[in-house]
Amino acid sequence: MAMITDVLRRPTGYSGVWGWVTTVDHKRIGVLYGVTAFIFFLVGGIEALLLRLQLAGPDGTVLTAAAYNQIMTMHGTTMIFLVVMPLSAAFFNVVIPLMIGARDVAFPRLNAFSYWVFLTGALLLHMSFLVGGPPDAGWFGYANLTEKPFSESGIDFWVLGLQVLGISSMAAAFNFLVTIINMRAPGMSLMRMPLFVWMTMITSFLLVTAFPVLTVGMMLLLFDRLFGTHFYAPAGGGDPVLWQQYFWLFGHPEVYILILPAMGIVSEVLPTFSRKPLFGYRVVVYSGIVIGFLGWMVWSHHMFTVGLGAVVNAVFASTTFLIAVPTGVKIFNWIATLWGGAIQLKAPLYFALGFIAMFIIGGLSGVMHASVPVDTQHQDTYFVVAHFHYVLFGGSIFGLFAGIYYWFPKVTGRLLHDGIGKLHFWLMLLGFNLTFGPMHFLGVAGMPRRIYTYPEEMGWAFWNLVETFGAFMIAASMLVFLFNFFRSLRQGEEAGNDPWDARTLEWSIPSPPPIYNFATIPTVHSRDPWWEEKEKRRGAPVPVAGGSNGEPHQDEGHGIHMPSPSYWPIVVALGLGVMAGGLLVFASVNLISGLIVTLGGGLVAIIGIFGWSLEPASAGPEHG
Amino acid sequence: MQQAGALGHTPEVEHTTTGLNHRKLLMWVFLASDCLFFGTLIATYLLYRGKSTVGPYPHEVFDIPLTSYSAFLLLMSSLTMVLALAAVQRGNAKWGRIWLLATALLGCHFLVNQGWEFSHFVTEGLTPRVNLFGATFFTLTGFHGAHVTLGVFWLTAVVVISLLRPATMSAKNSLNVELVGLYWHFVDIVWIIIFTVVYLLQPAPPLHG
Amino acid sequence: MSERPQTHGQPHPGPKQYIAIASVLTAITIVEVAVYYIEALKPALVPILLLLSSVKFALVVMFYMHLKFDHGLFSALFVGGLVLAISVVVALMALFQAFLR
Structure with missing residues (x-):
């Protein structure tokens, strides 16, 4: 095996396309995640516009029924797995090592691997557009809609794409757990960690525990489709409800996987722009832990109308009501953080405030659904669509945009234009409420979800037209953002180290940070270490402690060794993708050719793993 | 600070917050996660236990003496595994390799038994397709077998790499053996559960009538 | 800890x-x-x-x-995953009334 490593020379450069392909630098991987996820955000957004165009008036003819199902499925799947999760991952990557005072994550190459596997899974899912049509069973793929007799090959792409994406998410979650537990700067005890770090840790715990359940559930579905088993097929004694159980066992923790990172971002933005420490830090941390814990105990509230029985429904209704308590506690703490603060109304704070307001609406309609009779009325109506868009768009996406405005200067060295940012905010807020607000009315008026058209006599036309108008307003706000983004990249105001006068360690170093992040690893003495440091300096000028603008210091006699770039993560990711592709070939062509492709992919992956494990982490002269 | 699963790499002295090694921490988090994976598979088996509408049923096909022997093989492989680690930690790479190979061979023997069992079941008419018992049984034990297979490859790789780069099996780098050991023991404890839940606790035969 | x-x-x-x-x-x-x-x-x-x-x-x-x-952290992680897995199995069996068989 040594020969393989000798033949392929270790990449060393940081420049050019290859510098990005082989990078193991957490900041660059974060940018890759962010840009990729944003492109998929636009794709999913265009899908949403198609849906809204179809529903703008009665008897719409933009999409056929089949196409509507496909676009609807892809919209949901894309927004959850290819937008909110990887955008959160982008922030984990860029921010976590900087916040905890580390030079990289615990496993830099595993980190690169996560990204490339994510891209592979995303492309695999989208390949269905070219071959046989995309999946059409909704983002939760209820059995037995997904069984062979009822759906085309799109479901195979959906299952395998999500399996591959699952590998990516799990690898990233393992990595960040180890990083957060094990790589904090001296003095950063658990109760001194920034809130975003806490929420990332809880999210990662949820990921590593919840994803295996979905993995198994999807594996069984795949076996049903490929090998003719009857896990979810009543014809052979199987139970379609089992899929629902597995899906929501994963799916409800997943809801918190989607929202907790945004909560973490908001918990960073609010104190900075109110010039006050976070109100009730410990309580917010404990609430996050309780939310993560309760997130595991409420899954059947997605299934109140399945007929599991009064006792089961009562139990899950109670746990669901309970989860409102820690969530409410967090909201009060955020508001109390603002109270009496010297508030600076900058764009990041706008989005954070938008998050709080919209999330409260979505949270309230969520608590309504904890009540079984109410939920029975709302089940499968547009009221539910309104609810989860208020928490996922009004919550997660607003929170993530707060993060984009907040950390953009750290990543690029330039500020996004504040005025254009506010225009973006108001357009998005207005468009968002015009789109999803009326869905409450339509839902209560009885308009079902997932219908591709409706007759005029139903009287739903007016609000549907308003919604479509709102959707295009959101699209316009995205154009404003993109303009701001590209404009600011080139001619934005220089940010300097610390444009917001912020509290956490990432603002103590230059923007963009040097490859090694911290010339000297800082020592942490308090919860808002950078504020404390600046306070100290105000008294008497203290020489650079946490940060540095110059060359790396000699660190305990060594230069700073950063892990070298590597080809192997992308090789292994490619091998995995080909293996999954082999199963698709098996599903649609025949066993032999599928087996050949799968084994070929497996071989590539094995070679990649060997190359990976035999290659030293850094190509320093003595560490070879 | 940054040794990412590099089997062949002499780690620098790590400085971590907890004082624990990154890779070992990763392995334990992975095993915690794998608990959920096998938990769900076992749940699937239990939920469909006794729900098959047509045969063959468990009591018609199971060969308890053979499976008990397989269970014994895996238990012994755990012993040889832990002896390998003890040898390497004492600095005895030669016995480390011998015990590791013994572990891998015991694993292979287990897999041969499983292959024989599977093919025997198929000739008896039990396939994943025929009933829920077949579907859940082959899925659960098949994924366990896949874990064993991966373990055998990993054990062999550790031995081969240690021959190419002896430093990887020094007492200082015993972690390379410890990690594969943790994985291997986990596969063993999963079998302890499967052996009891699937083989020894069979559902009552269906009433004919 | x-x-x-x-x-x-x-x-x-x-x-x-x-x-x-x-x-x-x-x-x-x-x-x-x-x-x-x-x-x-x-x-x-x-x-x-x-x-x-x-x-x-x-x-x-x-x-x-x-x-x-x-180290206790390893036990905490593993036992945490194990307890969660057992809870999932027991909860599912209760939901499907599998204990009655």
């Missing part, structure tokens, strides 16, 4: 203890199989076998995987 440095409270057991544990594991397995064949124990089969296999499970985890001697 996680701030304290790694401590090895007690030294790991040696080969002798390992072999002793293997003997116990083998003995328990023999008892398990014997119990399976004894008709008189049929009514109590489930609790007996679950108890015996739990003992085997615990022995391997504590001694072969060294959790008894290692």
